[in-house]
Amino acid sequence: MIPELGQFALILALGLALIQASVPLLGATRGRQDWMALARPAAVGQFVFVAAAFLVLCHAFLNDDFSVLYVSLNSNTALPTPYKIAAVWGAHEGSLLLWILILSTWTLAVTVGSRSLPEPFAARVLGVLGIVSVGMLLFTILTSNPFERLFPAAMDGNDLNPLLQDPALVIHPPILYGGYVGLAVPFAFAVAVLLTGKLSPEWARWTRPWTVAAWMFLTVGIALGSWWAYYELGWGGWWFWDPVENASFMPWLACTALIHSLAVTERRGIFKSWTLLLAITAFSLSLLGTFLVRSGILVSVHSFASDPARGLFILLLLSVITGGSLILYAARARHLTVEGGFRLISRESFLLMNNILLVVATAAVLFGTLYPLFLDALGLGKISVGPPYFNTVFLIPMLPLAALVGVGMHSTWVRMSGESLARRLILPAGVAVGLGIILPWIIFGRASALTVIGVSLGLWVVAAALLDPLKRVLRRGSAPIAFTRGQWGMTFAHLGLGIFILGATVTSSYNLETDTSATPGDRWEVGGYELVFRDIRQVDGPNFQATEGEFEVRRDGRLITILNPQKRIYRVQTSPMTEAAIDVGWGRDLFVALGDPLGDGAWSLRVQVKPLIRFIWLGALIMAFGGLLAITDPRYRAQRAQEKVQLSAQSVKTV
């Protein structure tokens, strides 16, 4: 009975979403206050019912209700409780429900955060979010009902895919979806502008915190996915240019461009139509990602049971939402007036270059991801595009981008003399390049041109980010440079980028990777570490059995750590899983994975020493922290913002 309540709640939510998607939009066009006022209660009600449906599904998982098909396919009585919760979004139906829950959570946040916005505008924003919600709810109810019953009920469940039984994977989907779906908010803001036909000066300020919030979630979500792939899936790799990874990375790139373009629109009132187009693109890419991942055209751990009807439905939804908003854009965007210009050396100009480079990178990744799918769909053969393609096309725009980050940060709006810019930056640039050449040689004894470029750029971005805060500390008392929360946010985000670049460069350049065969008792050396294969034994886990190796790691005769990599066999799904053992360190990770028995008591092993790999995820977290600082900037707080609007209106008049 309870699962049926869940389905009922979903249908009620759909009803409310239909109201939210239609009445307020009509009300905004016709100027009917009462119709517009329906948006908020409809959105709140929808959230309540979606949350109820979600809780019902959680309840079914926690109580091992194997009469629900989805539960029986993805859970098991022996599954540890945290993974039972994770199993709720461990496969297609539940992850869609999570998508919808997060959308309605964002919508709820917008209903609260939009109180200071003009009524017709807020009604349109909520109406557009309602349209997206209708699409996804219909999709769930028509093609992917998570509450479908199984008669007779299964005795026990099929268990969760062992790959997903991992702490990082418990939080990865909600956070990543938080970003994916969060992009619906700037999208709704953009479409609302197009519907209104004019872009008010405050628009960019309203949109910015939402965009940065979505970006923050995307950043952390992607970093978590990469971290998980590193220790669980990838035998030590951290990014594979897998289409599913690209599906989350493309919206991130577009969103990063959007954040920078919004900054220009807010400050200078230019780039308006470009900003709107980016907002539409970012959300379209996130829908495309959902389509790629959920339709089953891609094969990976993320693409659950493939069903052509589902793929078709999302494709339809994608074309309606993207196509509709682009048509609207084509019809309305040219009416947006632009005032104000800028010089070649100005912050606007650098942010424009940032946008172009990011869009080029997005397009290159999109091309490499979709081209094989097109060829396959047209029956022209099966190909795949190798990682070297992505590495090349991604680095081409990213190297100049990293070089420009520092310059852009220190340039001023409208115009700046090249001389004063050069005077400010010559010292940090020189130090970064100098250290970039010297450090790799001192520490690693060798360096390729690309390594030197990467390390220099990483140090350059770090130096540029820290330049002003350092000056502030040094000149305390005499002339303190006032920093707003937003500027601190930018500083941290760019600092994180620099740290990421350092980590990615050093790891890729100096990664030591060896496949060996070893028998208990063997000792050998990898990258200055002595490994001793002490023992191999059987151990039991809650729902798996494992073969566990024991390795001593020594350096200069001193015991550093004991590593216990496992080869697990899960009881229900019987598929083997490699659990690598990793000794984590700021300077390097030591990674040992157990392969398979080679006969005569020997085992195949993959041993890796990965310098600075933690910088990759640390950098991403610092970026996200920068985002957090930026959205907590007091000027975004509703009341203050309103006062400021009035102030700026006055100041415009006086000018």
Next chain:
Amino acid sequence: MTPRRQRMILIGLMAVGVTISAALALRAFQENLLFFFSPTQVAAGEAPNERVFRLGGMVVKDSIEREPGSLTLSFVVTDYAHSMPVHYTGVLPDLFGEDQGVVARGKLDDQGGFVAEEILAKHDENYMPPEVADALARAEEAASQ
């Protein structure tokens, strides 16, 4: 310089940059296209000799051979119409096994075998790489005609 002139320079620089990067990207793209071939296609001489490609099929039962304690092994991949030996040195993915679908990335050697640089992992036991499923279906179709 007038603002207009500055802007023209900016646009010109961008156009040059975009052109150069597009050319580099296209080259990288062409060099990194990996084609997929089944043993039947390889037997028909469709696969390139000097280029890396992906080979897929089923691992023939009892065909996995390795010297005890060595990382080098060989096995036979088939689409049930044709088969060919594959050689590989390294750690195998978790779900590699007899009677399982497999995709290997590598080159042909001069003895009619395939030297794999990488054996691709699958994510669960029921999953069959779509290329392999497709190749098997085509081989079966050809046999029944």
